[in-house]
Amino acid sequence: DLGINNAVEKYLEAIEQHQPDIIGMSALLTTTMPYMKVVIDTMKEKGIRDDYVVLVGGAPLNEEFGKAVGADAYCRDAAVAVETAKDFMKRKHNVRT
Numbered sequence: 001d002l003g004i005n006n007a008v009e010k011y012l013e014a015i016e017q018h019q020p021d022i023i024g025m026s027a028l029l030t031t032t033m034p035y036m037k038v039v040i041d042t043m044k045e046k047g048i049r050d051d052y053v054v055l056v057g058g059a060p061l062n063e064e065f066g067k068a069v070g071a072d073a074y075c076r077d078a079a080v081a082v083e084t085a086k087d088f089m090k091r092k093h094n095v096r097t
Helices: 008-018 034-045 063-069 078-092
Strands: 022-026 053-057 073-075
Touching: 008 034, 022 078, 034 053, 034 063, 053 063, 053 078, 063 073, 073 078
Parallel strands: 022 053, 053 073
Antiparallel strands: none
């Protein structure tokens, strides 16, 4: 949990330090939504985008926005995010259900 209003560099530092499988970003205001694309585009520029699953969510978002910013999935709420994360991890580790 990085909190709110973070610079791209803070995301990159956290990724390097924690080496997560999944990166989740949430927006409560429409003014913060465009920054998700900045983070994802910076990951692409650094050549690390494909190393991580990126989930986005939050009240003002929708699936179309998730696709537009280059996220792997849009999650309408925390419960959906958990199930989506589980599905991605099952696929990553070739687990069949």
